[in-house]
Amino acid sequence: MSEPLLDVRNLSTSFVNGSTETTVVDDVSFSIALGHTLAIVGESGCGKSILSLSLIRLIPDSARTRGEILIGGEDLARVSSERMRQIRGGKIGMIFQEPMTSLNPIMTVGAQLSEALKLHFPDLTTAERQQRVIEGLRRVRLPAPETQFHRYPHELSGGMRQRVMIAMALACEPDLLIADEPTTALDVTVQAEILSLLRDLQQDTGMAVILITHDLGVVAEFADEAMVMYAGRIVERGEVGAIFSDPQHPYTIGLMGSIPQLGNQDRLLEIEGTVPALSAMPPGCRFAPRCVFAGPRCSDQSPAPREVTAGHAVACHFAPLEDHA
Ligand SMILES: Nc1ncnc2c1ncn2[C@@H]1O[C@H](COP(=O)(O)OP(=O)(O)O)[C@@H](O)[C@H]1O
Numbered sequence: 001m002s003e004p005l006l007d008v009r010n011l012s013t014s015f016v017n018g019s020t021e022t023t024v025v026d027d028v029s030f031s032i033a034l035g036h037t038l039a040i041v042g043e044s045g046c047g048k049s050i051l052s053l054s055l056i057r058l059i060p061d062s063a064r065t066r067g068e069i070l071i072g073g074e075d076l077a078r079v080s081s082e083r084m085r086q087i088r089g090g091k092i093g094m095i096f097q098e099p100m101t102s103l104n105p106i107m108t109v110g111a112q113l114s115e116a117l118k119l120h121f122p123d124l125t126t127a128e129r130q131q132r133v134i135e136g137l138r139r140v141r142l143p144a145p146e147t148q149f150h151r152y153p154h155e156l157s158g159g160m161r162q163r164v165m166i167a168m169a170l171a172c173e174p175d176l177l178i179a180d181e182p183t184t185a186l187d188v189t190v191q192a193e194i195l196s197l198l199r200d201l202q203q204d205t206g207m208a209v210i211l212i213t214h215d216l217g218v219v220a221e222f223a224d225e226a227m228v229m230y231a232g233r234i235v236e237r238g239e240v241g242a243i244f245s246d247p248q249h250p251y252t253i254g255l256m257g258s259i260p261q262l263g264n265q266d267r268l269l270e271i272e273g274t275v276p277a278l279s280a281m282p283p284g285c286r287f288a289p290r291c292v293f294a295g296p297r298c299s300d301q302s303p304a305p306r307e308v309t310a311g312h313a314v315a316c317h318f319a320p321l322e323d324h325a
Pocket residue numbers: 015024042043044045046047048049050051060062278
């Protein structure tokens with residue numbers, strides 16, 4: 001891979017409640033280069049959102065993060081809060097599942113986008129700012145951007161609101177866009193439109209994208225690399241081609257067996273059992289209780305990630321699978 005833009009090393013995030021500490025992101029390392037899309041995939045509750053929020057230091061007050069988050073020579077785990085605010089919405093843009101929670105309901109679309117620009121480009125005149133906002137709305141293919149400028153979020157459809165969020169996230173030309181389940185709340189057609197819009201914008205800008213999803217169909221279609229997350233840990237990662245042609249972790253294989261059609265949310269993932277509760281995390285491999293291959297070693301030794309081929313790493317005692325066939 002070319003020189004990484006973002007290099008995350010041994011990132012862990014825990015919630016502290018009195019004397020108990022529960023680790024929801026456990027020793028995660030990865031990197032991503034400009035122009036690449038990295039998908040983070042796993043069932044609900046696996047720690048995908050907390051991981052992405054940890055990167056930009058937006059975790060709840062009761063949480064603590066350890067590790068390094070290196071971007072452009074800075075460690076985001078250590079920069080001042082002031083600097084972190086500049087980076088958020090500057091070098092790093094974010095979009096979330098439900099745009100309504102991130103948009104201010106009592107401000108027009110135009111006013112919100114102008115505000116965001118003002119923060120990062122204080123020297124623009126009001127007219128220049130307005131011009132740029134309208135261009136930004138056009139870029140995300142919002143119909144009649146001059147009209148939308150004056151509308152309030154509740155006057156827009158879910159898909160249009162997500163386009164506004166994308167315009168907001170891209171206003172400052174970030175190097176990295178973090179998109180956490182950006183289309184989960186949208187219907188199928190709109191979902192596909194938003195994902196292809198993101199891909200086109202990425203091609204134009206050359207930014208890196210971290211795409212969080214529970215849908216392997218989305219990964220196959222839109223990502224270059226993927227990390228499969230289970231109960232706070234990365235169980236498999238590699239190029240998307242390698243993961244799909246040669247999945248190695250039993251959890252990945254289970255997810256593959258239940259790929260919903262792109263956008264079809266009726267079919268849920270169908271691996272037997274559920275993600276363990278934080279308070280009852282099994283020792284050893286966290287997937288062992290649901291794993292059809294699990295042996296005695298799995299329930300007491302945590303498997304370390306190992307490369308099965310260059311760039312394709314798996315955290316399973318049985319990997320590579322052919323050794324045990
Ligand atoms: N504010 C919080 N306090 C305690 N635990 C939390 C909090 N937010 C999330 N968690 C826990 O962290 C784990 C990971 O959650 P999350 O990152 O939202 O999962 P995902 O995005 O993969 O669905 C879950 O077990 C969840 O219950």
